[in-house]
Amino acid sequence: MMVKKLFAAILCISLCLVCMAGCSNVGDLVSGTPAGEFPVEVNGVTINARPQKVVVLSPSLADVVLALDCETQLAAGASTCTQDALGKLQKVDAGDATAISALGPDLVLLDPGCAGVEQALRSAGLTVLNIVPAVNREDFERLYAQVSSALNGGGPGYDQGIECAQSVFRTLDDINRQVPQKDTVTTGCYLYDLNGSAVTGDMLGTTVMTYSGVTNIFGSLTGGQYSEDDLRVSNPSVIFCKPGLSEELKSDSRYSNLLAVREGKIIELEPSVMEWQGRTVVAAALAICGGAYPELLEESSIGENTDPTSKIEDNVSSALASEAPQSGSSAPEYEQLNPDDQSEDVYKMQERLEELGFLDAEYDGYYGDHTTECVKEFQRVNGLEQTGVADVDTLKRLYSTLAKDKDGKSLATENAPTGGPNGDSSNSSSSGDSSDSSASSEG
Numbered sequence: 001m002m003v004k005k006l007f008a009a010i011l012c013i014s015l016c017l018v019c020m021a022g023c024s025n026v027g028d029l030v031s032g033t034p035a036g037e038f039p040v041e042v043n044g045v046t047i048n049a050r051p052q053k054v055v056v057l058s059p060s061l062a063d064v065v066l067a068l069d070c071e072t073q074l075a076a077g078a079s080t081c082t083q084d085a086l087g088k089l090q091k092v093d094a095g096d097a098t099a100i101s102a103l104g105p106d107l108v109l110l111d112p113g114c115a116g117v118e119q120a121l122r123s124a125g126l127t128v129l130n131i132v133p134a135v136n137r138e139d140f141e142r143l144y145a146q147v148s149s150a151l152n153g154g155g156p157g158y159d160q161g162i163e164c165a166q167s168v169f170r171t172l173d174d175i176n177r178q179v180p181q182k183d184t185v186t187t188g189c190y191l192y193d194l195n196g197s198a199v200t201g202d203m204l205g206t207t208v209m210t211y212s213g214v215t216n217i218f219g220s221l222t223g224g225q226y227s228e229d230d231l232r233v234s235n236p237s238v239i240f241c242k243p244g245l246s247e248e249l250k251s252d253s254r255y256s257n258l259l260a261v262r263e264g265k266i267i268e269l270e271p272s273v274m275e276w277q278g279r280t281v282v283a284a285a286l287a288i289c290g291g292a293y294p295e296l297l298e299e300s301s302i303g304e305n306t307d308p309t310s311k312i313e314d315n316v317s318s319a320l321a322s323e324a325p326q327s328g329s330s331a332p333e334y335e336q337l338n339p340d341d342q343s344e345d346v347y348k349m350q351e352r353l354e355e356l357g358f359l360d361a362e363y364d365g366y367y368g369d370h371t372t373e374c375v376k377e378f379q380r381v382n383g384l385e386q387t388g389v390a391d392v393d394t395l396k397r398l399y400s401t402l403a404k405d406k407d408g409k410s411l412a413t414e415n416a417p418t419g420g421p422n423g424d425s426s427n428s429s430s431s432g433d434s435s436d437s438s439a440s441s442e443g
């Protein structure tokens with residue numbers, strides 16, 4: 001899979017835009033704790049002080065720790081934590097409770113996949129926090145809030161988790177905006193094997209596929225299981241699979257008539273790219289989008305294929321080292337719009353609010369009281385802080401194909417909007433909002 005200049009530019013810009021929305025309401029993850037202080041309670045587990053020796057037994061949770069820039073708190077990790085950034089970290093067998101206990105950690109992070117050792121570690125007197133993987137965008141914030149709160153305490157720690165999770169999904173929003181708009185839906189799947197194991201609708205991989213412009217044919221299934229008929233009847237236009245499975249799929253007569261097989265659209269991706277939930281989520285989205293829409297990929301000067309995960313890590317490092325987004329990108333740049341503003345950008349925002357059903361009265365480019373209330377309602381429906389101010393995060397969501405309309409429905413499968421700071425307004429007149437219009441005339 002080739003990840004090249006276009007997506008690199010999107011990634012660098014997106015990761016440089018730090019979310020300032022603050023704490024989001026994703027549940028009572030941290031309770032009874034002064035801001036930034038311990039003890040903190042996460043998932044019913046009390047952590048009395050900031051952990052300095054953390055053992056992480058889940059490679060996906062290790063990926064989250066890296067995304068939060070908290071790797072200095074790690075004392076050891078499972079042998080399956082193979083991220084390059086953890087190359088020098090002491091490794092342990094995730095099932096060896098004795099070896100883990102001998103390290104004397106003040107916190108052990110694991111997920112349900114490590115359940116076999118959990119009770120033994122608790123019996124040894126260790127503080128063990130079991131955190132389940134995320135399954136969608138909202139749950140992604142829950143995951144990050146839990147991990148960050150456990151490592152950094154209540155208040156700021158919680159906020160950091162929410163902020164980091166939102167920044168990852170803002171990058172997915174940017175990727176989604178690059179998906180070509182077509183009359184037909186691009187369907188696909190990720191196969192672990194041909195014996196019934198795949199990414200299904202109860203996994204984050206399905207959400208990542210959606211943001212990448214691919215509808216998972218197993219999106220209505222659960223438990224990571226599919227049948228031969230499920231695959232043949234759905235007839236996906238692109239198949240992503242575990243390395244080594246491509247040739248097996250091509251040589252299996254049961255699947256010779258599949259569209260993806262006939263057109264050679266079978267792309268191998270390491271399972272970790274689909275499963276880890278740190279910055280690797282972005283790597284997965286780029287790989288899926290590039291595989292489904294090869295026209296997005298520019299020719300490299302070398303002409304060689306590159307591994308998407310390593311390419312992503314290089315771009316992440318460059319982006320985080322930069323103070324500002326790179327210039328020359330095709331990704332839109334947004335500037336905050338405030339109540340009482342009057343401009344073409346406000347007019348375009350009002351057009352988009354009208355399109356989504358939030359603004360149902362006359363408008364003329366003046367950001368009056370009625371528009372402010374409409375912005376607040378849009379923010380509420382889309383899970384943003386309800387300030388009434390059209391900040392960068394609000395505008396990015398507003399013009400995203402994943403924006404939810406007034407009924408809470410996502411427009412991800414419809415045509416992307418053409419408005420926004422870099423778009424042209426298609427309407428010269430509107431039906432709209434007398435309160436805004438009168439406010440404009442009052443200056």
